[in-house]
Amino acid sequence: MKVGLDIDGVLADFVSAFVETIEAETGLRIPVPPTSWDWHRHWLSDEQDARVWHHIEENAGFWCNIASDASVGPARWAQLADMEWGHDLYFLTYRPGRVAKWQTEHWLREHGLWNPTVLITEHKGRVAKALGLDCYIDDRPAYCLDVRRDSPETRVYLRQAPYNRAEELALIAADVTPVPDVITMLDREGL
Numbered sequence: 001m002k003v004g005l006d007i008d009g010v011l012a013d014f015v016s017a018f019v020e021t022i023e024a025e026t027g028l029r030i031p032v033p034p035t036s037w038d039w040h041r042h043w044l045s046d047e048q049d050a051r052v053w054h055h056i057e058e059n060a061g062f063w064c065n066i067a068s069d070a071s072v073g074p075a076r077w078a079q080l081a082d083m084e085w086g087h088d089l090y091f092l093t094y095r096p097g098r099v100a101k102w103q104t105e106h107w108l109r110e111h112g113l114w115n116p117t118v119l120i121t122e123h124k125g126r127v128a129k130a131l132g133l134d135c136y137i138d139d140r141p142a143y144c145l146d147v148r149r150d151s152p153e154t155r156v157y158l159r160q161a162p163y164n165r166a167e168e169l170a171l172i173a174a175d176v177t178p179v180p181d182v183i184t185m186l187d188r189e190g191l
Contacts, residue, residue, distance in 0.1 A: 001087045001088070001134045001135070001189065001191065002087070002088045002090065002131060002132055002133045002134050002135075003083070003087055003088065003089050003090070003133070003134065003135055003136075003186075003189070003191070004090045004091075004092050004124075004127075004128055004131070004133040004135065004136035004137070004147075004154070005089065005090070005091050005092070005136070005137055005182065006091075006092060006093060006124075006136075006137060006138035006139060006140070006143065006159070007091055007093040007095070007104060007107075008066075008093065008095070008139070009069075009138075009139030009140070009159060009161060010069065010137055010138065010139055010159045010182050011068065011069055011072055011091075011111075011182060012066045012067070012068060012069055012107070013066060013067045013068065013069050013070065014066060015032060015033065015034060015163075016032075016066075016067060017062070017065070017066045017067070018040070018052075018056075019032055021052055021055055021056060021062075022040065022043075022044065022048075022052050024055075025048070025051050025052045025055050026044065026048045026051070026052065028043060028044070028048075030043050033161075033162040033163070034162060034163040035162050035163060035165075036163055036166065037140070037141070037163050037164060037167075039163055040052075053096070056096065056097055057096050057097035057098065058097065058098060059097065059098070060098050060099055060103070061103065062097065062103070063095055063097070063100055063103035063104055063107060064103045064106050064107050064110075066107065068111060069181070069182075071180070071181035071182065071183065072181070072182060072183070076182075076183050077111045077112045077113075078112060079183075079186070079191075080111075080112070080113060081111075081112040081113050081114065083186075083191060084113055084114055084115065084116075087191065088117075088131075089113075089116065089117065090117050090119060090127075090131055090133065091104065091108065091116055091117065091118045091119070092119050092121060092124050092127055092128075092136075092138075093118065093119075093120060093121075094120065094121060094122045094124075095120060100120055101118050101120050104116075104118045104120075105118050123146070124136070124138065124143045124146050124147050125143075125146035125147045125148070125149055125150025125151055126150050126151075128147045128150065128151035128154050129150050129151035129154075132153075133147075133151060133154045134153075134154065134155065134189075135154060135155040135156070135157065135185065135189050136151075136154050136155070136156050136157065137156075137157040137158075137159055137179070137182055137185045138156075138157075138158065138159065139158065139159040139160075139161050139163075139164060140164070141158065141164050141167040141170075141171055141176075144156050144157075144158050144171055144174075144176045145171070145174055145176070148174050148175060148176055155177070155189070156175070156176045156177070157176065157177050157178070157179050157185040157188075158171050158176050158177070158178045158179070159179060159180075159181065159182060159185075160178050160179065160180050
């Protein structure tokens with residue numbers, strides 16, 4: 001089976017790392033959990049937002065140091081590592097910055113994957129179609145719809161989070177299945 005997985009918000013706890021960076025770069029205390037997709041824009045000026053993203057993009061270790069999502073413990077990482085031997089796993093992300101691909105591969109290896117295939121793209125639907133993905137999970141509603149539109153054969157899952165709840169009903173209508181975590185998606189797929 002060909003499985004597509006987003007990283008941030010699915011396997012990695014991007015929100016905590018992002019909030020820490022916001023606080024370090026601006027001194028602002030940001031309430032969590034966020035309740036909308038562009039939640040940080042409610043708190044940051046355009047200049048502050050650009051400064052935070054500049055820090056992330058120039059940091060050659062930012063993506064290496066993000067914690068695993070709480071739903072993906074050691075046993076689940078072992079399950080993903082075992083899947084590498086019988087299935088094609090593709091990690092689709094739109095992480096910006098210096099050596100973001102290498103950092104992401106390194107991060108996945110640190111979590112037990114032997115030879116992760118990481119693709120940096122904002123065109124996840126096109127990539128899903130080109131790869132012939134059987135299933136895909138993302139926490140960003142726009143990417144779920146992109147995959148649904150461009151790769152209709154791919155079963156698409158939304159990783160539920162407080163910041164994407166408002167769009168959940170529209171995604172269900174578009175034949176995207178909401179799930180609480182990546183493990184639920186893998187179980188539904190019989191993996």
